[in-house]
Amino acid sequence: MADAAERVVAVLDERKLDVLRAIVEDYVATHEPVGSKTLVDRHNLGVSPATVRNDMAALEEEGYITQPHTSAGRIPTDAGYRLFVDKLSTVKSLSPAEKKAISSFLVGAVDLDDVVRRTVRLLAQITRQVAIVQYPTLSRSSVRHIEVVTMTPRRLLLVLITSTGRVEQRIVEAQEDVDEQLIADLRTRLNSALTGQRLTDAATSLANVTDTFAPADRNLVAAIVASLLEAFTVEGEQRIAVGGAANLTRYGDDFERNVKPVLEALEEHVILLKLLGEATSPQTLTVRIGHENPYEGLVTTSVVATGYGSKSEALATLGIVGPTHMDYPSTMGAVRAVARYVSQILADS
Amino acid sequence: MADAAERVVAVLDERKLDVLRAIVEDYVATHEPVGSKTLVDRHNLGVSPATVRNDMAALEEEGYITQPHTSAGRIPTDAGYRLFVDKLSTVKSLSPAEKKAISSFLVGAVDLDDVVRRTVRLLAQITRQVAIVQYPTLSRSSVRHIEVVTMTPRRLLLVLITSTGRVEQRIVEAQEDVDEQLIADLRTRLNSALTGQRLTDAATSLANVTDTFAPADRNLVAAIVASLLEAFTVEGEQRIAVGGAANLTRYGDDFERNVKPVLEALEEHVILLKLLGEATSPQTLTVRIGHENPYEGLVTTSVVATGYGSKSEALATLGIVGPTHMDYPSTMGAVRAVARYVSQILADS
DNA sequence: GACTGGCACTCGAAAGTCCGGAGTGCCAAG
DNA sequence: CTTGGCACTCCGGACTTTCGAGTGCCAGTC
Numbered sequence: 001m002a003d004a005a006e007r008v009v010a011v012l013d014e015r016k017l018d019v020l021r022a023i024v025e026d027y028v029a030t031h032e033p034v035g036s037k038t039l040v041d042r043h044n045l046g047v048s049p050a051t052v053r054n055d056m057a058a059l060e061e062e063g064y065i066t067q068p069h070t071s072a073g074r075i076p077t078d079a080g081y082r083l084f085v086d087k088l089s090t091v092k093s094l095s096p097a098e099k100k101a102i103s104s105f106l107v108g109a110v111d112l113d114d115v116v117r118r119t120v121r122l123l124a125q126i127t128r129q130v131a132i133v134q135y136p137t138l139s140r141s142s143v144r145h146i147e148v149v150t151m152t153p154r155r156l157l158l159v160l161i162t163s164t165g166r167v168e169q170r171i172v173e174a175q176e177d178v179d180e181q182l183i184a185d186l187r188t189r190l191n192s193a194l195t196g197q198r199l200t201d202a203a204t205s206l207a208n209v210t211d212t213f214a215p216a217d218r219n220l221v222a223a224i225v226a227s228l229l230e231a232f233t234v235e236g237e238q239r240i241a242v243g244g245a246a247n248l249t250r251y252g253d254d255f256e257r258n259v260k261p262v263l264e265a266l267e268e269h270v271i272l273l274k275l276l277g278e279a280t281s282p283q284t285l286t287v288r289i290g291h292e293n294p295y296e297g298l299v300t301t302s303v304v305a306t307g308y309g310s311k312s313e314a315l316a317t318l319g320i321v322g323p324t325h326m327d328y329p330s331t332m333g334a335v336r337a338v339a340r341y342v343s344q345i346l347a348d349s
Numbered sequence: 350m351a352d353a354a355e356r357v358v359a360v361l362d363e364r365k366l367d368v369l370r371a372i373v374e375d376y377v378a379t380h381e382p383v384g385s386k387t388l389v390d391r392h393n394l395g396v397s398p399a400t401v402r403n404d405m406a407a408l409e410e411e412g413y414i415t416q417p418h419t420s421a422g423r424i425p426t427d428a429g430y431r432l433f434v435d436k437l438s439t440v441k442s443l444s445p446a447e448k449k450a451i452s453s454f455l456v457g458a459v460d461l462d463d464v465v466r467r468t469v470r471l472l473a474q475i476t477r478q479v480a481i482v483q484y485p486t487l488s489r490s491s492v493r494h495i496e497v498v499t500m501t502p503r504r505l506l507l508v509l510i511t512s513t514g515r516v517e518q519r520i521v522e523a524q525e526d527v528d529e530q531l532i533a534d535l536r537t538r539l540n541s542a543l544t545g546q547r548l549t550d551a552a553t554s555l556a557n558v559t560d561t562f563a564p565a566d567r568n569l570v571a572a573i574v575a576s577l578l579e580a581f582t583v584e585g586e587q588r589i590a591v592g593g594a595a596n597l598t599r600y601g602d603d604f605e606r607n608v609k610p611v612l613e614a615l616e617e618h619v620i621l622l623k624l625l626g627e628a629t630s631p632q633t634l635t636v637r638i639g640h641e642n643p644y645e646g647l648v649t650t651s652v653v654a655t656g657y658g659s660k661s662e663a664l665a666t667l668g669i670v671g672p673t674h675m676d677y678p679s680t681m682g683a684v685r686a687v688a689r690y691v692s693q694i695l696a697d698s
Numbered sequence: 699g700a701c702t703g704g705c706a707c708t709c710g711a712a713a714g715t716c717c718g719g720a721g722t723g724c725c726a727a728g
Numbered sequence: 729c730t731t732g733g734c735a736c737t738c739c740g741g742a743c744t745t746t747c748g749a750g751t752g753c754c755a756g757t758c
């Protein structure tokens with residue numbers, strides 16, 4: 001990585017990088033191929049168009065920009081954006097107005113779900129992109145409370161409340177009518193055995209609980225335990241909230257290529273989880289540009305993501321999806337700011 | 350209503366209605382204006398194009414069809430679709446394959462949320478439209494259990510479990526550290542006072558509970574009660590699940606007019622609730638065509654909705670949103686079938 | 699050697715033109 | 729009332745033309 005960067009600097013001098021930066025900024029602003037003339041007009045590069053043309057030729061040679069067709073301006077390639085994000089830009093901090101919007105947006109959230117929903121909305125609004133927020137993962141949280149409720153004589157509802165305020169529910173069907181006394185007993189034992197444990201550890205503790213019951217009741221208890229186990233495992237359910245899909249309409253007109261795949265991906269939460277990737281610390285932003293995405297449909301799309309949660313370890317990931325020709329500095333700033341703010345909110349819990 | 354229908358029959362004879370039906374069916378299939386010649390070719394109307402032309406002129410006069418421009422075929426107006434839906438079509442029942450898909454789709458749902466999510470997916474899949482499912486409303490369900498959990502010494506989590514299996518959560522901040530004993534006490538009293546009551550009635554019962562506590566504790570109890578009350582009220586949160594947005598890509602190419610407003614509406618759950626309208630019985634389908642929608646952006650869009658829940662009273666509403674030129678008989682059949690099936694699933698609870 | 703002005707060339711986008719055909723309305727005859 | 733005939737309309741597609749932004753290259757200058 002540092003190696004490649006060195007090579008870049010070796011091959012492309014400072015001014016060529018300036019030119020690339022200018023091209024990216026211009027193209028992001030106008031969405032139109034940018035030519036040498038307009039470039040020197042808009043940015044004061046202090047050289048003539050001819051010189052810029054030479055630089056452009058070099059940049060194209062290196063694969064950072066390309067021409068849609070002969071006799072048209074240049075547009076950045078994915079590699080060009082990559083270089084821009086890595087070396088040529090600094091994350092832009094938010095305007096006071098945006099900061100204010102963030103801090104006022106989340107007040108009055110009634111529960112964790114509400115926090116997540118509001119966050120999605122907020123993120124979509126200030127980035128003007130499609131926002132994705134993963135619900136805090138279970139694995140790192142601990143058991144706060146377990147409730148067992150009889151819905152009908154044969155149907156039980158398990159409710160698991162975690163330290164992060166997340167609530168998981170499971171329905172369990174019994175083979176025969178269940179005894180209320182047994183349920184009360186089970187509720188007590190489960191809570192005393194598991195409360196305060198991390199979900200990962202709780203799984204092992206669960207096994208012991210079963211053994212303390214009379215053989216006659218084992219069947220039912222086993223079913224309940226199995227269901228709880230499922231609720232404990234992270235795989236079971238990685239929930240995700242999505243918002244701002246209407247921003248897709250600003251993608252441009254190549255509907256079939258740009259919009260459809262994104263909409264399809266948004267329905268597939270498994271894909272979204274892959275897109276967001278591993279939760280990083282809120283300090284580190286992950287940017288995936290075009291073909292770097294682990295999903296073929298999104299070659300015209302970039303993802304900006306980061307983790308949120310406590311300082312030391314990330315609880316989950318949030319981010320945005322947008323066209324590769326997005327305004328990276330601003331978007332990255334917004335994503336980072338929102339992640340930090342949500343982390344703070346959750347830390348207060 | 351019956352009056353208007355009478356008038357229609359009076360003014361337009363049987364064959365003209367046949368022509369209208371043919372036009373609608375053709376236009377839905379091809380999405381292209383349909384002319385007299387193609388009409389007699391495709392449907393065997395037994396008359397000449399010239400005759401059909403006369404009928405078309407009459408239909409246009411009455412406002413059921415229109416010409417995009419002179420020397421083009423006709424397309425149905427909203428009124429035309431209305432007449433078609435009301436008088437000229439019968440709801441189509443599903444193919445065996447689709448029926449099978451429905452019944453297999455919902456097996457293995459782990460909780461109410463899961464049922465709703467799966468339903469949305471299913472509905473979107475078989476109608477190939479955007480599906481909307483409202484979570485069962487609280488008002489008609491009753492209190493199954495109330496749990497009070499201390500998250501931190503000053504932060505409480507209330508969990509309300511209803512008879513429909515829905516779980517509501519609320520976070521309450523206390524002014525000072527709360528006493529565990531008080532919480533336990535409160536938990537017991539709340540449950541004994543409210544369990545089994547309908548949410549609407551429970552609200553009144555709540556008031557009495559407060560009075561049974563020592564004045565010193567009233568502050569906290571009042572805060573909790575207020576939060577519960579909020580959870581009881583229907584207004585508080587009408588949740589909605591949406592799916593199949595990718596189907597919007599089949600809307601045609603007039604992006605700005607057809608797709609954007611729909612995407613925007615999908616983000617606004619308040620609007621969606623209005624679109625779905627009052628929950629009807631699963632027997633009754635509500636169809637809103639174009640301008641009949643209570644939302645200006647959706648003039649090119651129709652909504653097909655119905656209630657689901659027990660036979661006697663609907664719990665909530667589900668439906669689809671699609672272009673006005675949709676296949677109404679099939680769509681209506683699908684919506685009805687899914688609503689019935691979900692009702693059945695929930696009735697087993 | 700790097701930069702610049704000049705110049706011929708390319709090629710897409712927009713505008714203009716043309717034409718065929720689907721569709722219409724109207725009318726007179728069956 | 730229905731129908732065949734007929735003149736008319738007008739959209740859509742194909743084709744052509746024009747315009748201009750942009751390029752690459754080269755020779756000259758600092």
